[in-house]
Amino acid sequence: MDISGNTIFIPGSTSGIGLALALALQAEGNTVVVGGRRAEVLERLAAEHPGLGTVRIDTADPASIATAAKEVLERYPDLNVLVTMAGIMRAEDWRRPEGFLATAEATVETNVLGPIRLIGAFMEHLRSRPDATIMTVTSGLAFTPLRATPTYNASKAAIHMLSESLRLQLADTSVKVVELVPPAVQTDLMPGHAENPNALPLDDYIAEVMGLIASQPDAKEIQVERVKFLRYGEARGDYDQVVAALNANEPANR
Known part of the structure; x- marks a missing residue:
């Protein structure tokens, strides 16, 4: 993926x-469209960031995805990059059956079916572009599990394998598949994450990601240094130790 000159829907x-990624990409000269569920938030972002496009979308709703895809392609026919960013992360306790099933189902709906439906909605268009990119978003937890979030871990592992498989199927097309693999980052993805001293500050994470995109335009995975501890535990042969370290102080880890 080139660092500039794209039309990107996130x-x-x-x-x-x-x-943060949307604004960083916009600053590099890309046309960027952000998507979200709340109209008032989209209106505020458009006012605060001139030139930033907005489209209402609920990625847990197939009808909303179809409507948003039609709107995006009508307004931005040069679209050549889709970033499947939307996701949720919630704790579950499978030892208490009454408490985990609804959370697990919602996680799969958003984190697995959402990206699948999004990619499906844009695939025909992206294949028509001379140079296109699908950027999926996984996690270090696709490779090393956090005890508190079983379905989140599994959902990100599923998207990792989906990314690997789509890359094989699209190898002879104009569409590249890139996987963004975040570590714990200081955001509001879960309660306490924004204040987590063990997580990477958001600005630092985005700066490193943008540097990697610029220096590695053909990368299959965008991995900042912090995530490699989780990403390669099995390959290094210290997987059990990595799992133990990640879960030693569970609330402070993602």
């Missing part, structure tokens, strides 16, 4: 990593 980007 659903799920009205806060946190999504918004």
Whole structure:
């Protein structure tokens, strides 16, 4: 993916990593469209950041995805990058059956079916572009599990394998598949994350990501240094130690 000259749609980007990445990409000369559920938030972002496009979308709702995709392609026919940013992260306790099922189902709906439906909605268009990119968003927890978030971990592992598989299927097309793999970052994804001293500050994370995009335009995964501890535990042969370290102080880790 080139660092500039793109038209980019990022659903799920009205806060946190999504918004910070959107603004950083806009600053590099890209046309950027953010998507979110709340109209008032989108209106505020458009007023605060001239030139930033906005589209209402609920990625847990198939009808909303279809409507938003039509609007985006009508307003931005040069679209060539889709970033499937939207996601939720919630704790679950499977030892208490009455408490986990609804959370698990909502996580799969948003984190797995959401990206699948988004990619499906834009695939035909992206394949028609001479140079296009699908950027999926996973997590270090796709590779090392956090005890408190079983379905979140599984959802990100699913998107990792989806990314790997789509890359194979699209190898002879104009569409590249890039996987963004965040570590714990100081955002409001879960309660306490924004104040987590063990998480990477958001500005530092985005600066490192932008540097990697600029220096590695053909990268298959965007991995900042902090995430490699989780990403490569199994390959290094210290997976059990990495799992233990991640879960030693559970509230302070993502």
